Amino acid sequence: MELTFYIAAAVAVLATIMVITRFNMIHALLYLVVSFLAVAVVFLTMGAPFMAALEVIVYAGAIVVLIIFVIMMLSLTREDVEQEKAWLQPKLWMGPALLSFVLLAELVYLLVIAEMPAAPAAGSYVDARAVGLALYGPYVLGVQLSGILLMAGIVGAYHLGRQKKKIIHRFLQQQEPQKERSAVL
């Protein structure tokens, strides 16, 4: 179990690095899916299968929407990928990589000096009931706040997506503007 955890964690980190270094955005998103799947496996090895399933359904499954956004809004071509390559020269990586490395060193240092919490016992098992009790117990405020946020998103999407009803008929079409004008008046 220990080994599967480390393999999954390594895959997650590698896939995430691949996400930020790809020039083609669809490929980057594919690596993001892999990263989420790896995190799901991490959950599974930590004894939380319900969370693992939700991770796949909600996160990994939703990247398809991002892919649609990329296709619809960016309309990528080979030239765009070349352009991206021209913009992202290797020397641009130097600064961020250096700074991140400092942070990484600090993180490793903290992990080394920290008291290792006992690894989750073999018996610790987070099932659907435990997740539900946690969500609707101590974290009920968070659930409701995210619900409100999503509701705002839905209302906004509805507003943006709303269209005036188009009547495709040569006689009715002429009446339509008049009605609208009277509504304005």
Next chain:
Amino acid sequence: METATPNYLLIIGGVLFVMLNVAALLIWVERRGLALFQDRYGPNRAGPFGLLIVAADSIKLFFKQDWIPPFADKPVFILAPAIVVVTVLMSFVVIPFAPGIVVADLNIGLLFFLAMSSMGAYSIILGGWASNNKYSLLGAMRGAAQMISYEVFMGLSLMGVVLMAGSFNLSTIVEAQRGMWFVVPQIIGFVIFFIAGIAETHRLPFDVPEAESELVAGFHSEYSGMKFGMFFIGEYMGITLISCMMVVLFFGGWLGPDFLPPIVWFILKTAFFLMIFILLRASMPRPRYDQLMEYGWKYLLPLTLLNLVVTAGVLLWLNDGFR
């Protein structure tokens, strides 16, 4: 564990073997079935009842030139057909065919199935996008929108069953149906799951991602040879999967009168639903794309939520009596 290993491998091998062969056999069943329903002969020349058409079709698929268009995105183009087969085959892992005949009796079996079906949406969108072809892309966009939408109702329609059985484990769900099949109290859930299942496998009448009369062949226009075969086989395995799930969740799985062994009951029930899928293809016209989406969001979603709330309320009343 040591003694169980060979048995375990046997089950895995058996499930794989049977599923791949069922998918191949369905080619024949579908073509003969469609012909029967439409008052034609269908393929009846090669072998007894035209059964050798399966061999002919498979050999053709295997040996056709496997062409990758030069304008396609090569790695994604190759990956896409593999995803559909992998996700569908992975879903079969959790299906209990009979007591003891299940590859992995996961506690989250039902969620695993839903997770895999949400992964399956990638094959369409990636296949269509990587083909770099207008028709493919249109089909892919339709397919993605359709699968994301219908996934929502598919998951929600099953929650009534989960509430009644009190578990995500598929074997427990089957055992919970000893008294009564869940299709009786959960008839709305069943109908919605059936409709969502057709949409998820993008079968006719909901095959707008491929819609051959408007989009050539939709998302798999550029595919040929065995890559097309993977989409083809994936679709047949998909309807087998949905049929199995319907049997497990709503029709008591392997349960049935004692004169037949459990596995036979399971196969009979599954075969019945497979025939329904074929009959639907023969009889229903394809809805327009916007009608499909409107139908889903405006009718199925509220109905599913209502079903869920009523089920939960009734269960609460039966167990606690609203103290």
